[in-house]
Amino acid sequence: MFPTDLMVEVRPRRIFANGHTYHVNSISVNSDGETYLSADDLRINMWHLDITDRSFNIVDIKPANMEDLTEVITAAEFHPQHCHLFVYSSSKGTLRLCDMRESALCDKHSKIFEEPEDPGNRSFFSEIISSVSDVKFSHSGRYLLTRDYLTVKVWDLNMEKGPVETYQVHEYLRSKLCSLYENDCIFDKFECVWNSTDSVIMTGAYNSFFRMFDRETGRGVTLEAWRESSKPRAVLRTRRIYTGGRRRRGDVGVDSLDFTKKILHMAWHPAENIIAIAATNNLYIFQDRVNAENL
The missing domain is CATH 2.130.10.10 (YVTN repeat-like/Quinoprotein amine dehydrogenase)
Incomplete structure (x- = not known):
């Protein structure tokens, strides 16, 4: 017998497949303990923890013509207490707070948070460094x-x-x-x-x-x-x-x-x-x- 270092092996308990076309950038478990969201560049989906083969699309910012795309989703998270609220950020530096009680598809936000840009500090890199x-x-x-x-x-x-x-x-x-x-x-x-x-x-x-x-x-x-x-x-x-x-x-x-x-x-x-x-x-x-x- 030879002493060896501790080896930790990870095994997937469930696989939630075919939910996204692009790379997932965020996962957030809801405060209800039953659902979670996953976000990619253009869509946010909500999943039930016990259902692995389908999800519900709650945000979709993909334009009909991809040449009209001006921003992408960079991160998303559920509110820690209110299960109907979540926020997502964009590459333009904006934050959108959404309420799932208002509409099943949350393309229209409840609140938008953004900081006015100072024209004096405008440069080629302004939009890149303002991305959240x-x-x-x-x-x-x-x-x-x-x-x-x-x-x-x-x-x-x-x-x-x-x-x-x-x-x-x-x-x-x-x-x-x-x-x-x-x-x-x-x-x-x-x-x-x-x-x-x-x-x-x-x-x-x-x-x-x-x-x-x-x-x-x-x-x-x-x-x-x-x-x-x-x-x-x-x-x-x-x-x-x-x-x-x-x-x-x-x-x-x-x-x-x-x-x-x-x-x-x-x-x-x-x-x-x-x-x-x-x-x-x-x-x-x-x-x-x-x-x-x-x-």
Whole structure:
């Protein structure tokens, strides 16, 4: 007998087939515990968990002529408490809140959330960087969290005219958009998550960095997911991007960032201060030191 590493094998319990023509970008389980939605670029379908061979189409934005297509669906999620509400985002930076009580086919939204564009900042990349890559309801159900290429934004469901909070994730990349477009990094889809109390938000960046923002103070911190920090009881180091002025020890220059090391996927424990970070082919799990000592 030889000792071997633990091997985990995944077996599908059910296969829900033939629901989409394009790649699925979102799956969200409904609060009723019986249904879920799946979304691709042009359609959103609702499924029953016990019925695998058919689904009900609730959103279809495919035009009669594909040359008339102006936007695609980028993400979708059910409301955490109200089973009749869901939201989906688009490549134009808009959010549409839909109510399934109003119509079986939700092509007409109940509310639309979008931020007016500043004509002074208009550029070739404006539409690309405004595309929403992820949308998440807060646990309370009152707010929406969205991520575009440069920022994360918090929206109030009662205020459609614009976000109530905007946090800069990596504004220092604005001057690098041309090279990021050439290497396709500008199309990266970053996710965003809330903590259990909706007081802190988190999202990913490049160079194995990820960002956390405290909503009460508005302050952000940059942390790094790397092998040394994954050792037991190791403390995560805060990092700083050098963009000018006085350079401190440990600062990382914008030109030395590794754009192949990107953190696109992450999750926050629903009740504890435990986070999971996917960095390239590594999965890191970090826990709040205060809580860890009490376990």
